[in-house]
Amino acid sequence: MISAWMRTRDKIDKAIDNFFLSIWQTLIVLFSETGSIAFFCAESIKQIFTKPFRFDEIIKHMEFVGNKSLLIIMLTGAFTGMAMSYQIYLGFELVNAVNLVGPTVALGITRELGPVLTGLIVAARAGGAMAARIGTMRVSEQIDALEVMGIDAKQYLVSPRILAAFVAMPLLCGVFDFVAMTGAYFLCVKVLGLDEAIFWDKIQLWLNPRDINEGLIKSAVFGVLFSTICTYRGYNTKGGAKGVGEATNTGVVYSMVIIIVTNFFMTNIIRFYYKVMGIK
């Protein structure tokens, strides 16, 4: 009886030990991965300013990240603007505040939804492609070929992609904001019959250029984050096709999670900055 109880207690002790051990191991992996990615990012950013400058590559990747994401960003923006304005309209109608639908949508879009959704969509589309492309180059020895040719593979493959995402993301976010507001205008004014003058007047009254800037800054940061994570994943791909698949998958998933988490902290940091600077 006692020995059975001792065995059960040993099993429970072991399970608890394993549980804490796995948490500890996860934390170690998380910290070491974060450190490696931060180092990778710093090195790649430094190499943007190292000769030879790769303008052709930067333009090519800007076209890929920016231009080719334009349609999907516009489509998502239009429907997000319409859906959001409709929900807010329904809520504000209950308290007789439909005049404030325009500025509420505008603030929500420019400060939060614009940068976050742009980040998520572009991370899934362009980030996934970056991880897959660089991962394939790694497993097919193309990166080794670059290095033995005396070409810095990071400077050639990673730095232009990070810079391209950094530049293209605010532009895409701007487009998202504009299209989403156009969608909101269409729904509120043309469909729901809100007064056009009030709609724009209230937006002008409540929306500040720094709200738009806040979103654009966030989106530039998200661009650096997803491009770094995805290129890091691709660059460190191991194995064959399975490895490329895993690199793409983890690259996109980590990017999306990081974008959402970073957005929360950036919102707080920016609010704190405004508070310290006395900006209302």
Added chain:
Amino acid sequence: MKNAVEIHSLNKTFDGMDYVLKNLNLNIPEGHITTIIGFSGTGKSVLLKHILGLVQPSSGRICVLGKDLAAMSPEELIDFRCHLGVLFQHAALFDDMTVLENVCFPIIEHRRNWETDAIIETAARKLKDSGMEEKHFHKLPSELSGGQRKRVGLARALALDPEILLYDEPTTGLDPILTEMVDDLIRTTHDKHPGSTSIVVTHDLHAAFNVGNFIVMLDKGGVLLQGNRDTFFKSDIPLVQSFLEKGFKKE
């Protein structure tokens, strides 16, 4: 005889326990074709990556063309690699570039003051020297056969006139006719570049003994035997005899 590559007491472990290369000492003579043979998993490709500076040794010293790789900064190492050309196992051509662009690429990167015409002319000459016909110049690597890819890979490896040319399992996965073609290509390329050093890593015994004038056999991460054909055929080391017997019987 001068050595192109000198390796002293090289050890390599990836996990801190199992040694892929163990106390390896090797001198590769300049101006010859050296073939490195051995069973799978004896560290041939890892040794090649060490010579290229793609992998750092756990301990030991590697001197290539008289320069200690460990003493070089990453930037110096990148520049130094221009002296080396590599034909990878699967050619490793850039799949978004045409055949001609693949060969132009290293020239554009390292001969920045060259006119475009001169770059294209040099690349075309390298391709023709490697046996590529002009009609294939604007094709993508995916449109080429295995043998043609090897030719383009070789032309790209030769683009900067390297002093050492390395071949990583050049005949793996090729049929006997293509294998013969690649062997001829290695020999003719070496003859066309007098003074250059060629290092061929292979498990294809026929190629190793036909192409190489200096042969090195690896086993358990170290050098088991080195010398010319006769050294190997006269050797009484059981593992060498077994390797030769099995290898030639298979072919």
